[in-house]
Amino acid sequence: MTIHPTSPQFKDNAHRALEDRDLQKALGHVRQAFIAKRAAAAEALPEFEALRDSARDIKQHTLENLDLYIEAWEDKVTAAGGHVHYARDAAEAREAVLDICRRVGARTVTKGKSMISEEIGLNQAIEAAGLVPVETDLGEYIVQLRGEVPSHIIAPAVHLTRDQVEADFRRHHTHLDASRDISSHYSLQAEARGILRERFLAADVGVTGANFLVAETGTSVIVTNEGNGDLTQLLPRVHVVLASIEKLVPTLEDVGQLLRVLARSATGQEMSVYTTLSTGPKRPDDPDGPDEYHVVLIDNGRSSMLGTSFEEMLRCIRCGACMNHCPVYHSVGGHAYGWIYPGPMGAVLTPALIGVETAGHLPNASTFCGRCESVCPVRIPLPKLMRHWREREFERHLQPAAVRGGLGVWGWFASRPKLYRLATGLAMRALSIAGGNRGRFASLPLAKGWTDYRDMPAPQGATFQSQWKNRRAQPKRAA
Amino acid sequence: MASMAAASRGGAGGEVRVGLFVTCLVDLFRPSVGFAAVKLLQDAGCIVDVPTQTCCGQPAYNSGDRATTATIAVQVIEAFASYRYVVAPSGSCAGMIKRHYPELFADDPNMLRKAEELAGRTHELVSFLTDVMGVKRVDAAFDGPVTYHDGCSGLRELGVRDQPRRLLGTVRGLDLVESRNTDVCCGFGGTFAVKYGELSNSIVERKAATVVESGAGTLVAGDLGCLMNIAGKLSRMGSTMEVRHVAEILADMTEAAPIGAPHHLKD
Amino acid sequence: MSEARDTVLGTIRRSLGVTGREAPRRDAVEGRIAAARPGVIPARGQLPEPARVALFCEKAEASAATVARVASAAEVPGEVARFLRDNNLPATLRRGADPDLAAMPWGGTTIDVTAGPSDGSDINGLSRAFAAVAESGTLALVSGQDNPTSLNFLPDNHIVVVAARDVAGDYEAVLGRVRDRYGKGTMPRTLNFVTGPSRSADIEQTLILGAHGPRRLHIVVVDD
Numbered sequence: 001m002t003i004h005p006t007s008p009q010f011k012d013n014a015h016r017a018l019e020d021r022d023l024q025k026a027l028g029h030v031r032q033a034f035i036a037k038r039a040a041a042a043e044a045l046p047e048f049e050a051l052r053d054s055a056r057d058i059k060q061h062t063l064e065n066l067d068l069y070i071e072a073w074e075d076k077v078t079a080a081g082g083h084v085h086y087a088r089d090a091a092e093a094r095e096a097v098l099d100i101c102r103r104v105g106a107r108t109v110t111k112g113k114s115m116i117s118e119e120i121g122l123n124q125a126i127e128a129a130g131l132v133p134v135e136t137d138l139g140e141y142i143v144q145l146r147g148e149v150p151s152h153i154i155a156p157a158v159h160l161t162r163d164q165v166e167a168d169f170r171r172h173h174t175h176l177d178a179s180r181d182i183s184s185h186y187s188l189q190a191e192a193r194g195i196l197r198e199r200f201l202a203a204d205v206g207v208t209g210a211n212f213l214v215a216e217t218g219t220s221v222i223v224t225n226e227g228n229g230d231l232t233q234l235l236p237r238v239h240v241v242l243a244s245i246e247k248l249v250p251t252l253e254d255v256g257q258l259l260r261v262l263a264r265s266a267t268g269q270e271m272s273v274y275t276t277l278s279t280g281p282k283r284p285d286d287p288d289g290p291d292e293y294h295v296v297l298i299d300n301g302r303s304s305m306l307g308t309s310f311e312e313m314l315r316c317i318r319c320g321a322c323m324n325h326c327p328v329y330h331s332v333g334g335h336a337y338g339w340i341y342p343g344p345m346g347a348v349l350t351p352a353l354i355g356v357e358t359a360g361h362l363p364n365a366s367t368f369c370g371r372c373e374s375v376c377p378v379r380i381p382l383p384k385l386m387r388h389w390r391e392r393e394f395e396r397h398l399q400p401a402a403v404r405g406g407l408g409v410w411g412w413f414a415s416r417p418k419l420y421r422l423a424t425g426l427a428m429r430a431l432s433i434a435g436g437n438r439g440r441f442a443s444l445p446l447a448k449g450w451t452d453y454r455d456m457p458a459p460q461g462a463t464f465q466s467q468w469k470n471r472r473a474q475p476k477r478a479a
Numbered sequence: 480m481a482s483m484a485a486a487s488r489g490g491a492g493g494e495v496r497v498g499l500f501v502t503c504l505v506d507l508f509r510p511s512v513g514f515a516a517v518k519l520l521q522d523a524g525c526i527v528d529v530p531t532q533t534c535c536g537q538p539a540y541n542s543g544d545r546a547t548t549a550t551i552a553v554q555v556i557e558a559f560a561s562y563r564y565v566v567a568p569s570g571s572c573a574g575m576i577k578r579h580y581p582e583l584f585a586d587d588p589n590m591l592r593k594a595e596e597l598a599g600r601t602h603e604l605v606s607f608l609t610d611v612m613g614v615k616r617v618d619a620a621f622d623g624p625v626t627y628h629d630g631c632s633g634l635r636e637l638g639v640r641d642q643p644r645r646l647l648g649t650v651r652g653l654d655l656v657e658s659r660n661t662d663v664c665c666g667f668g669g670t671f672a673v674k675y676g677e678l679s680n681s682i683v684e685r686k687a688a689t690v691v692e693s694g695a696g697t698l699v700a701g702d703l704g705c706l707m708n709i710a711g712k713l714s715r716m717g718s719t720m721e722v723r724h725v726a727e728i729l730a731d732m733t734e735a736a737p738i739g740a741p742h743h744l745k746d
Numbered sequence: 747m748s749e750a751r752d753t754v755l756g757t758i759r760r761s762l763g764v765t766g767r768e769a770p771r772r773d774a775v776e777g778r779i780a781a782a783r784p785g786v787i788p789a790r791g792q793l794p795e796p797a798r799v800a801l802f803c804e805k806a807e808a809s810a811a812t813v814a815r816v817a818s819a820a821e822v823p824g825e826v827a828r829f830l831r832d833n834n835l836p837a838t839l840r841r842g843a844d845p846d847l848a849a850m851p852w853g854g855t856t857i858d859v860t861a862g863p864s865d866g867s868d869i870n871g872l873s874r875a876f877a878a879v880a881e882s883g884t885l886a887l888v889s890g891q892d893n894p895t896s897l898n899f900l901p902d903n904h905i906v907v908v909a910a911r912d913v914a915g916d917y918e919a920v921l922g923r924v925r926d927r928y929g930k931g932t933m934p935r936t937l938n939f940v941t942g943p944s945r946s947a948d949i950e951q952t953l954i955l956g957a958h959g960p961r962r963l964h965i966v967v968v969d970d
Binding site: 026029030033034045046047050051054058061064065066067068069070071072076080085086087088092136137138139142155156157158160161162165185186188189190193196197200201215216217218219225226227228230231234235245250251252253254256257259260267269270271272273274275276277278279280281282283285286287288289297299303304305306307308 | 750751753754755757758759761762763764766771772774775776778779782783784785786787788789790805809842862863864866881882883884889890891894895896898899900916917918921924925931932933934935936937938939940941942943944945946947948949950951952954956957958959960
């Protein structure tokens with residue numbers, strides 16, 4: 001039921017993405033806006049780096065005591081009248097949600113933006129059960145109309161242009177006047193607002209994700225700019241929270257620390273517009289709010305990451321800064337990664353969740369430029385973790401034979417300095433002569449991946465080490 | 480004169496012996512950068528030696544081959560054991576030794592001690608000149624506008640950013656112009672450039688566009704990997720922009736043809 | 747279900763190499779929850795009241811809210827009437843049972859004020875904030891009969907009254923007040939932190955106000 005990964009076809013996906021002119025136009029917005037805004041927000045808060053340390057420490061401490069924090073949190077949820085459902089995997093998580101929907105006789109399920117919902121393939125399951133899932137985040141709504149998954153964890157439709165969204169709305173909103181003007185960003189948003197407002201009011205069950213679960217109070221926290229997550233949880237009779245186990249934090253104060261780095265890292269806002277702390281169902285004298293509050297707590301592979309070198313990945317608070325700053329993401333967008341989580345965080349998390357055999361390209365398709373780590377609000381060493389995946393692949397002989405073989409020959413020589421000097425001395429001389437007067441190669445058979453796209457500068461001639469040795473061998477003359 | 484002043488600052492014992500980690504790319508493709516590094520170090524008052532060497536092991540490390548990396552790292556640690564400082568004309572290779580050798584031997588206390596000791600003595604060339612040897616100016620001239628690209632490892636692993644700009648600012652006739660996004664990767668990434676050539680190309684296309692847009696006639700950086708990548712893209716695009724390692728300009732050794740440009744074979 | 751619970755907690759414990767019965771770990775976790783220590787608090791909001799309120803107003807405006815300051819609660823209806831008039835909005839208002847709001851002299855205006863939660867048909871909603879945060883220009887609103895949460899989201903225009911003395915420097919100070927009001931470890935159904943009106947930039951990163959929640963957020967700070 002979860003989406004079929006196309007990560008093994010990463011190179012083909014990337015090729016198509018690079019040829020896609022609409023996508024390339026849309027990605028232009030990612031390359032500049034997010035980065036400048038984050039930088040300005042970080043610059044404006046002198047304590048920002050200290051807050052990153054604090055955020056890292058909170059998440060790390062919680063992971064190291066995750067069993068106890070989950071128990072403490074569960075007690076509080078129950079005490080507030082809520083229900084906790086544990087799900088070992090995606091199937092159990094889907095079943096938990098569908099059970100609730102069936103029990104209350106739901107027909108329409110509204111949804112706030114939730115990446116874990118994408119991960120477990122909830123929409124497809126809801127549809128298969130004969131119910132109607134309605135994504136309410138504007139970007140998610142657009143993506144749902146198109147039958148796609150989000151291409152970015154906080155900006156789901158960032159791969160699309162305004163023209164494409166207009167075309168999608170015209171194709172789907174056929175009950176509206178065909179001659180209406182929806183050429184502006186404003187009119188598109190207004191149209192979605194109108195349509196979704198009706199859905200909000202009609203929904204029986206509202207499903208949201210959670211940015212944090214608070215052990216101290218049994219609270220779930222969501223952060224949005226649109227207010228869709230709030231209407232989703234406020235209006236239906238039942239509020240279901242989907243959350244993976246690493247969302248736990250100890251206290252409300254810890255939420256305060258994390259909020260200060262979350263929005264700044266994500267959109268460059270100091271705070272997102274709506275930060276909502278929800279605890280249990282509505283109280284006896286509350287005039288609004290849901291009658292039932294459920295949390296489906298999902299493992300789906302995460303508990304096995306604890307205690308391994310990938311544990312640090314579970315600190316991730318899903319801000320998207322890593323992909324916003326990633327040159328690879330800037331080139332190909334999120335869909336090329338072939339599953340749910342794109343960019344550097346996806347390159348580390350995806351192999352852990354669906355297997356490195358399937359997702360092996362992702363941690364390899366990185367220049368290790370380190371810009372992701374430099375902006376990560378919880379200081380996840382993303383390049384290091386990608387390298388760990390490459391080590392796992394190497395140990396299991398999962399890399400292509402040509403790569404392995406080439407590396408083996410190089411490694412053999414590089415481990416034998418004298419032989420290396422001799423061999424490279426000869427090779428560079430030959431290569432230099434072959435490069436001739438042009439000073440570069442337009443084509444090299446062993447480096448087509450390079451020379452198909454750019455020239456290869458030719459070596460100058462004798463290696464430095466051979467020249468240095470010759471100089472030392474000559475009798476010294478006074479300068 | 481400058482060298483005597485520098486030597487008296489940098490050398491407690493009067494003599495600063497530096498082992499040059501020349502880097503495999505400089506060794507094989509562009510020895511002139513190595514000689515420029517030697518000159519800069521000597522001008523700063525260092526006694527330079529070049530022990531027999533191959534590579535820092537980064538290609539193996541980033542390919543997941545820890546065993547080969549460790550073999551190479553042990554070699555480097557031994558070859559450079561006797562120098563007061565180890566200097567590389569590359570942020571990437573210096574970063575490998577400084578940041579990643581200790582990681583590599585995290586489970587081997589004996590080697591870890593040696594790796595950390597080497598890491599403490601290892602520096603990227605330009606930051607070594609400014610931060611350790613106290614070099615404030617160079618005696619060099621270069622005509623025209625130059626733009627500087629920040630290599631990722633030097634920038635983010637070693638904090639090399641202002642140092643090369645400061646020294647370039649003292650080169651007579653040189654006009655330093657900043658490009659947009661100097662801190663964005665050029666798309667080289669070692670074996671990445673070959674394994675994911677199309678992707679690497681799209682990244683270097685954007686990089687080439689920003690350096691051309693700066694209006695500079697020459698691009699410089701502290702890492703030959705980035706430079707070969709960008710130079711290869713610029714020449715394929717038909718750009719006339721020249722590309723050089725920052726050491727060549729700072730050492731006033733620009734007689735060698737720019738990277739990727741026609742050159743005379745020396746023997 | 748309990749089998750899934752056992753498996754999840756069991757795998758976590760196996761991966762961490764713990765049993766869950768270690769006294770030092772339990773003490774550390776209980777102690778941390780009990781202490782609820784604030785972490786790094788930005789100096790920005792740590793100001794005496796006049797400057798703190800001024801910072802709140804500045805930050806709220808930076809988040810695209812509009813802000814008015816009045817000298818006393820008695821002046822709130824007049825300011826709300828002005829806001830509705832200036833924005834060409836109908837003279838209607840939906841509010842909860844909040845006694846402070848109810849006690850204001852609405853009779854001196856032509857505004858038709860009704861009380862109760864919103865069913866989605868209200869153009870203008872009025873709430874009283876539990877507190878506010880100067881650091882980021884953020885309002886804190888708690889659910890309940892006094893200020894139903896639906897008023898925060900369904901009306902097109904949300905007007906929020908906040909007392910100057912309720913403007914705190916930081917979130918932690920507000921969370922402390924929530925604890926004082928509801929008891930340690932207990933929360934209202936909903937605590938909303940609101941920073942500006944609803945917005946989305948989901949289409950081409952172009953920011954447009956009024957995505958699903960209010961298009962306008964007007965804050966009236968009462969100084970007395």
